[in-house]
Each structure stands twice: as C-alpha cells, then as structure tokens.
Amino acid sequence: MISWNLLGILLWVIVILYLVFIIQNIRKRRITMIINQHKRFTWPNFILDIVEVLVLLLAAGYMFSRTFLDNPDLEDSNKITSSIQYQPLVMKTGVGNSSYVTIDSRKKKIGTQTYTYYRAGNKVTVSSNAATVVYGDKAMDISAEKIPYKENELKQMDKKYQRAYVAVYTARYKKNWQNGIGMHAGHIATRYYLIRIPDPSFIKQNKK
Known part of the structure; x- marks a missing residue:
C-alpha cells in the first residue's frame, strides 16, 4: 500500500x-x-x-x-486515533520503603525530571514532560487535563488495581492525505503516562 x-x-x-x-x-x-x-x-x-x-x-x-510545527487537536477524530492501555504497577522492594515510582530530579537552571516505574517484566523510565504522578482520591491532576483521559474509566481502574497502575495514552495520526502533507500519516502524535499510586509514601525521590 x-x-x-x-x-x-x-x-x-x-x-x-x-x-x-x-x-x-x-x-x-x-x-x-x-x-x-x-x-x-x-x-x-x-x-x-x-x-x-x-x-x-x-x-x-x-x-x-x-x-x-504540527500541533494536532487530540480530540479531532478526523486526524487522530487514540487508545489508552492500563497496566498494573509492580512494587519495588529493597533498601528503605517499598515504592511504585522513583523520581530522579536534576537541580539545574534547565532542570530535568524522570519517573521510573515497574510493570510485569519491565522497567520503564519516562520524562516528566510526557508523564505525571497522581495520588489521592482524584484519579487525575492538572497536568493530565491536557490529555483526553476518560475519568469514569480511571475510577474503574482505581478499583481494579487498588490505585496502582499506569494509564498509557497513545495518539496516532490517521493514514489520510491531510496528515500525509506533513508526512505524519500513521506516526505517533504523542504518548502520555498517567502513573497512579495510592499515596505519596510510595514515591522514592532521587536528587542529583
């Protein structure tokens, strides 16, 4: 084709x-x-x-x-197709408190921050630019509002995984001539990670 x-x-x-x-x-x-x-x-x-x-x-x-410079509307069904994959988190045990996510922060003028979590058989590290860590009663925070997550689904996942999961949102350009103009057809537009944990005690902080 x-x-x-x-x-x-x-x-x-x-x-x-x-x-x-x-x-x-x-x-x-x-x-x-x-x-x-x-x-x-x-x-x-x-x-x-x-x-x-x-x-x-x-x-x-x-x-x-x-x-x-293409910045597509993630809710534009003519241009974007999207999916959300829910994956349960695996608790990391060892020295100190057990944790679901490790945050690495660099204290510089242009600081960087990464989140590391474990799922079945895999260690995943993502930039804070494309991820957020959410805890407490609400399944979303301000950072995740820019992504069209379905709040009712997040609440269902809260019950299913006891608030310990990651919701991976993937938006992909549809294969049509409009996206072909910018050579984006079929490519990933964005991927975002909503890392859900029960409370802040399950976060391990590493400062550099």
Missing part, C-alpha cells in the same frame, strides 16, 4: 524545484534586461521577482509548519 506520506515528500520536492526555478528565472530575466534594455532595474521585473519570492516563502512556510 502506498503511504500518504509520499504526498508530503512530493510537495517538498516541488518547493525545492520551484526554488531552483526562480533562481534561474530571476537570473535569466536580469541578464536579458541588461542585454536587451541596457538597464539594471525595472519596476515590472522587480515586482515579478517579489511575487515569485513571496510564493516560495508562503509555500515553504506552509510545508515547514505542517511538517515540523
């Missing part, structure tokens, strides 16, 4: 070919103007140069925005 992302590649090729065209076209018209009209500047030629460059900038800007 032909990928819709080929559409985006084709459009970028057209933009590049148009860049080559206007460079050659501007150069050719300038040489012709000097030879035939013995002038180095005319308003009609200058205006045509401006129009060609503006068309290039608009086309390149549009493609750059669609390719590198």
